[in-house]
Structure formats: structure tokens, C-alpha cells
Amino acid sequence: QQPVQSPQAVILREGEDAVINCSSSKALYSVHWYRQKHGEAPVFLMILLKGGEQKGHEKISASFNEKKQQSSLYLTASQLSYSGTYFCGTLGGTGAGSYQLTFGKGTKLSVIP
Amino acid sequence: DGGITQSPKYLFRKEGQNVTLSCEQNLNHDAMYWYRQDPGQGLRLIYYSQIVNDFQKGDIAEGYSVSREKKESFPLTVTSAQKNPTAFYLCASSNGQGATLNQPQHFGDGTRLSIL
Numbered sequence: 001q002q003p004v005q006s007p008q009a010v011i012l013r014e015g016e017d018a019v020i021n022c023s024s025s026k027a028l029y030s031v032h033w034y035r036q037k038h039g040e041a042p043v044f045l046m047i048l049l050k051g052g053e054q055k056g057h058e059k060i061s062a063s064f065n066e067k068k069q070q071s072s073l074y075l076t077a078s079q080l081s082y083s084g085t086y087f088c089g090t091l092g093g094t095g096a097g098s099y100q101l102t103f104g105k106g107t108k109l110s111v112i113p
Numbered sequence: 114d115g116g117i118t119q120s121p122k123y124l125f126r127k128e129g130q131n132v133t134l135s136c137e138q139n140l141n142h143d144a145m146y147w148y149r150q151d152p153g154q155g156l157r158l159i160y161y162s163q164i165v166n167d168f169q170k171g172d173i174a175e176g177y178s179v180s181r182e183k184k185e186s187f188p189l190t191v192t193s194a195q196k197n198p199t200a201f202y203l204c205a206s207s208n209g210q211g212a213t214l215n216q217p218q219h220f221g222d223g224t225r226l227s228i229l
Contacts, residue, residue: 002155030215041203041220042156049215087155089218100171101218103148105155 001025003090005104012078012111020073020107022088031064031071032089032101035082042087045073075109083111115140119204119221125229126191126198134189134224136204143208145187146218149173150201159202162187191226201225 003024012018022031030049034042048064048071060082064071071090075082085108089101117138126132138145144163148156158171162181176195181187187206191198202225205218 032217034218041222044217044219047215047217089156100158100161102158102172103156105153 002102003088003104005086005088005107007107008105009108010110012075012082012109014080014111014113015077018075018078018109020075020086020088020109022071022073022090022104024069024090024092026069026090026092028064028066028069028090028092030091031062032091033062033071033073034087034089035084036087036106037084045086078109078111080111080113083109085109117204117206117219117221119202119224121224122222124224124226126226127229129193131190131192132226134191134202134204134226136187136189136221138185138187138204138206138219138221140206140208140219141184142206142219143184144206144216145181146205146207147171147177147179147187147189148203148205150203150223156203159189199227 003022006021032047033045036042050066059076062073085106087103087106089103120135146161147159150156157173159177160168160179162168165181165184168179168181178190201223203223204221207216207218
């Protein structure tokens with residue numbers, strides 16, 4: 001089942017912070033985060049594994065709460081280059097689909113001057 | 114530089130025609146994937162392959178076929194049975210076989226397919 005991302009879209013001014021959430025209805029082994037700019041390939045940001053480890057990439061960090069089956073992506077002091085659509089991909093569940101990443105519908109982030 | 118090359122960038126299909134999208138990687142990755150992206154829908158998995166000569170259906174495999182005769186190549190054929198093929202198609206690869214617990218996926222630049 002597809003994870004649910006929220007919000008669907010957000011507009012920020014440069015320097016503001018944002019949080020993007022990703023929730024799943026099934027037990028998760030890991031959560032992947034990617035950013036895609038319009039017409040381009042998605043770019044890998046980070047992977048979070050079970051254990052609640054928080055990871056960072058520049059001024060972007062994320063957390064993973066496997067009990068709640070949720071992950072959050074934190075963007076601090078946003079820059080114009082952060083604009084794009086952010087996707088979470090979840091890995092988990094049981095059966096043949098357990099090793100497939102299932103992506104959310106994305107959160108469109110627009111950073112304006 | 115290592116990477117994934119998809120071709121063509123744009124492709125047009127006539128009714129009743131099969132078309133093949135190319136995906137080549139020189140990252141020496143074992144696993145390769147095909148995704149379909151529609152506006153507002155995210156990425157949906159069509160097929161994936163964890164090793165040469167083996168592949169599995171994803172969530173939306175109907176109307177598509179693949180082959181994996183070489184480690185570096187994973188072409189996708191969109192058959193005439195796929196009634197709504199207009200979409201952006203992305204190929205990806207990742208290192209290692211089996212579960213992709215901690216292996217990122219690397220994506221190509223995509224092929225945009227349209228119906229004539």
C-alpha cells in the first residue's frame with residue numbers, strides 16, 4: 001500500500017523551515033527520501049533504517065519512528081535549490097512485495113525569494 | 114562517470130504498436146527497476162530484476178514486458194495491450210541482491226512516452 005505524504009504542497013520563503021511527513025499502514029524496515037526537480041530524475045537524499053536513527057544531508061534531516069510507521073523530513077533555513085517534489089519510499093510488509101520500494105505521491109515544495 | 118542512460122528521451126507510439134525503452138547502467142549494480150510516473154501519482158513499480166535472467170512483476174505490470182539478458186541492460190517494452198501508455202518512465206538501479214534495505218536507487222533521466 002502506498003504511503004501517505006503530507007502536506008501535498010508547501011510554499012516557503014527563503015530561510016524558512018518545513019516538515020514533510022510520510023505515514024504507512026504497514027510495518028516498515030526502512031524509509032528512503034528522494035527529491036525530484038521538474039522533468040528530471042529523482043535524486044537520493046537519505047535512507048533511514050529501523051532504530052529511530054536520525055540522518056542528515058546538508059540542512060535536511062529526517063527521522064523514522066517504526067512504532068508509528070512514520071518518517072518525517074526536516075528542511076531548515078530553506079534555500080531556492082530546495083524546490084522540487086519530495087518523495088518517500090517505504091520498504092516493508094510481508095510476502096513477495098517486501099523487497100519493493102513503494103513511493104508516496106510526493107510533496108511539492110516551492111521556495112521563493 | 115558511472116550512471117544510468119535511458120533512451121530515447123521522447124517517444125511517440127501509434128495505436129496497436131509495441132515500443133521498447135532502453136535502459137543501460139555502468140554502475141555494476143545487480144538490481145534494476147522500471148517505474149511509471151503520472152502527474153500527482155508518484156512512482157509506481159512496473160517490473161524489477163535482482164539478477165540477470167530473472168525479473169518480477171511490480172504493481173502495474175499489465176501491458177508491459179521486460180528482459181534481463183545482460184547485467185547492464187534492462188529494456189522495457191510497452192505493448193499494445195497497455196491502453197494508457199502516456200507517462201514518464203524512469204529506470205533505476207541499486208547495488209546488491211535481495212532486500213534493498215540500505216541501498217539507494219539511482220535513476221536515469223527518464224523517457225516521456227506519448228500516444229500519436
